[in-house]
Amino acid sequence: MSNYKIILSGGGTGGHIYPAIAIANELKSRHQNAEFLFVGAKDRMEMDKVPQAGYDIVGLWISGIQRKLTLKNLSFPFKLLSSLYKARKVVKRFKPDVVIGTGGFASGPLLQVATSKGIPSLIQEQNSYPGITNKLLSKKANTICVAYDGLERFFPKDKIIKTGNPVRQDLLDIENKRQDAFALFGLEKEKRTLLVLGGSLGSRRINELIEKELDYLLTHNIQIIWQCGKLYYDQYKIYGHTKHIQVHAFINDMACAYATADIIISRAGASSVSELCIVGKPVIFIPSPNVAEDHQAKNAQAIVDEDAAVLIREADLEVDFQNKFTQLMVSPERQKQLGQNIRKLALVNATSQIADEVDKLLKVKK
Missing domain, CATH: 3.40.50.2000 (Glycogen Phosphorylase B;)
Incomplete structure (x- = not known):
């Protein structure tokens, strides 16, 4: 049984955290010897919810850019540089076989570092209109799992797989x-x-x-x-x-x-x-x-x-x-x-289908 190493990154809200946990649980059931590490944003709810689900997590000093003009935006470049530096250290130490991003602030630096090193990556986009982080990351990601039709407006069409969103x-x-x-x-x-x-x-x-x-x-x-x-x-x-x-x-x-x-x-x-x-x-x-x-x-x-x-x-x-x-x-x-x-609109096999796509990337890696 393969000792895969898998990083999942995302958070800020439950909408990013719980899909990541659902994917991890499915992969854990398939690969019992696999090692998992979550990467989230410091002081956000994932720092509590992920350990409650039984997984280790590392926090990055990162937040989004405020839409309104605010002093908080002045710190964004420093947070981004700090997070990229820490993400490099995490990737170098953990040596993941695949990286999965479910959206949120922390997924940006982590997936940017991983893809720059040629590590297979998958983005799970939950919304009908993706955020700027996933739109930027999609250029280098291997696979993009989506829940809605029409997202070829934002992502490379040949990378898109419609799976639906993972649920508990x-x-x-x-x-x-x-x-x-x-x-x-x-x-x-x-x-x-x-x-x-x-x-x-x-x-x-x-x-x-x-x-x-x-x-x-x-x-x-x-x-x-x-x-x-x-x-x-x-x-x-x-x-x-x-x-x-x-x-x-x-x-x-x-x-x-x-x-x-x-x-x-x-x-x-x-x-x-x-x-x-x-x-x-x-x-x-x-x-x-x-x-x-x-x-x-x-x-x-x-x-x-x-x-x-x-x-x-x-x-x-x-x-x-x-x-x-x-x-x-x-x-x-x-x-x-x-x-x-x-x-009737439920896509109940989303988590399993996303795990199938992760397995394909793991086989490419190995």
Whole structure:
């Protein structure tokens, strides 16, 4: 059995971290003697989440360029040089057979160094509109795994493989977790459950919406699991003392959270959309407008076009939220239809297919 050495790099948000962990888990099941190393950004959530998943991680001093003119941008060249230097040391010491990038600040320096040394590399692009890091890296990467059609606008066509996005494997069997999930969260089985997700870091606008609409929501005789994000937890935790409302900075067992849910309110990041397709529950997407090329709205619209979700833009929340939420709540038939339709869009073998592509690169190396 080959003693492969594999580096995975990406992070900043759960949308970059959890796909990398899913890929590592699949490769570990195939190559039990393989060594894995993650490379992330210092002080970002991957420094906690990756060790919790059982893998070693090295942190680089790196961050993105702010879109607005800010003093923080002055430090970017120094961070980049520091990260390139450390990435070289990591690659020289670990001697990887293949490097996998899932997006985020840290993947740029690491993959730049690896590709310059001729180490086979794979990029896993989750979004319908890729970030600048992956667009630059794609010129030297061997393989680019994507989740959407039409990305030949940004990447070399002959390198693109459509696989879908990796998801946590425990999402594939959430119905069998439902009983245990209710016990885990201390929920009442006779009440319907609303799950509110603002992304791994939280969403200011969704939190403001839920706070404003709490009394209205509770008129529907529901219980709420509200993941507000660690940045906002101190502000909103007071509502967790109210009966039928739970406020969480972060939810570690997302499979159980999904299992309890009857309706989900969510951002429309690529990983979230991929997970929700597999979960197969009725979803109201509230995409973030503060992303490149408005790609969250495009992600959500692709699902809505298949009659598989409800979309409310932030600018329309005041006018549309209560109306669209009520329409969904009073129609079990519509809830069932949306759940069935979104499940049809799931690409459940993404992780395995990406691992297949990694295996091809490993064979090239050996």
